[in-house]
Amino acid sequence: MLGLSGCATGIVIIVLALILGYILVNGISYLNIDIITQAAKPVGEIGGGMRDEIFGTLILVVLASIIALPIGLLTGIFVSEYAGPKIASAVRFAADILAGVPSIVVGVFAYAVLVRPMHSYSALSAGVALAIIMIPVVARTAEEALRLVPNSQREAALALGINRWRAIAGVILPGAITGIVTGIMLAVARVAGETAPLIFTALGSAFGVQGLNQPIGALPLQIYRYALSPYRDWQQQAWAAAFLLVILVLGINVIVRWVSRRRSR
């Protein structure tokens, strides 16, 4: 039985190696500079790239961060610094439940709240959908990081006679900044690869980035479209784009974990 548990771990790592291996091999063999520098070509024309989609993903991630960071961060501060135990666990529970809402349902929500009233698919609605996915992640990690700040620091700050919000902003928050940044980066990595809520909010765009109230392309969305397309050229571009996305997402994950582990030693 003990051997079997080792085998189980082995299987999982082999599966991971298989997935990454295929993406690496296929991705690198189809990768060329056009993917980054060229816009998508219309159906039937060979070539083209994903310049606009890469740019679109950047815009969406920034937009989502602008919306989600204040909400997530201040929620984390509220739970860790102000709320009593009962309210804290209620808010924590709400955050966990929000984190468990399927991303496709979040997409439907963003569609109902923004796309329908505005009568247009838009970058803004996609940003809001991604923000809703980010908020609970940021809130929970921020709260956990804040709680790790030793209480003596809180008391020391307050003993100096400064008031509470300045103690939080000037002493407690800087003390937890590594953990908070870790959480933010992991949330960014998560939404950068998120596809389901974008299908009917961002929609994708054949005309590049036109504005926040217009449809916009995104890298994961384009991977989905191209993978399902019958054109060999597009499928190859999907592999190359998948390679870029994996490098981005896993890169963020590896760096963040490496840095936070070094700091915590």
Added chain:
Amino acid sequence: MMNTIKPDAVLPAGKWDVAEGRRGRIGDKIFFNLTLIFTLLMVLILVGLIIILNIDAWPAIQRFGISFISSISWDPVNEIFGALPAVYGTLLSSLIGLLIAVPISLGCAIFLSELAPEWLSRPCSFLIEMLAAIPSVIIGLWGMFVLVPFIRSPVEKWLGSTLGFLPFFQGPPFGVGFLSAGIILAIMVIPIITAVSRDVMCAVPITQREAMLALGATKWEMINRAVLPYCRSGLVGAIILGLGRALGETMAVTMVIGNAYNLTASLFSPGVTIASKVASEFSEASGDIYIGSLVELALVLFGITLLVNIIARLLVWRATSVRTTGE
């Protein structure tokens, strides 16, 4: 899970504000209210989600009533919609996923928390976390071009010829279908079940293990008789948490399940899940009833995952908080 003493315990809130006079108190009030408002905003999003989905699904709810769940037709032309095949597909693919994922994940968790030395368990945990970080659409891409052909030709052919007398393994091997979707889901939920059950196992007090070993138990008996029973509810919570993830998983499943509105016992046949139905049709739907039906599907999915997640959270919380009260 340290129980931190809030500054309130040292100085009751409001008392020490006086020290800095009126200005400080105003700053504090503003900051406190700011955090409160944003916290309420997050809770409001959750509540708003439920309300908005209900409003948008209302035309369909009104039209079909309870028969929406039991009807098997999906006919946009005549505007007759039923959710049964999608609900069935969601449950079936998640069940297959769990059947594969649970033994593997528990094996991993036992290995990582009980057996592996530090130098081995650390990189292994890290790699499993990396598997969780790969975006769903990329797992789907891999599933479409690597897994599905593999499932079609050796796996389903072999299952069909050896176990073909069972209704699950009959029919032509398409490759895309419930079996592929289940395997993809297994890959996607293994990291979460492993991580949570590892944490739950690590929360079992060391005294339990030592007592068992002191009685002369082998390592396996110690795990089987002391560790696993002690954290059983936490492990169930971990599995249900994985179930919640599997039910709502969208992209990877949409890409390998084949999207046919089918209600069959055969695991080889293409099917559909709630999430894949919504993902593949929502942007092309028109008319209140059609869109309403898709939103109602999303609402059903939301309801199921909400229930599953609440149960899982309660179980996991109870299991991991045992440590803090026990010590």
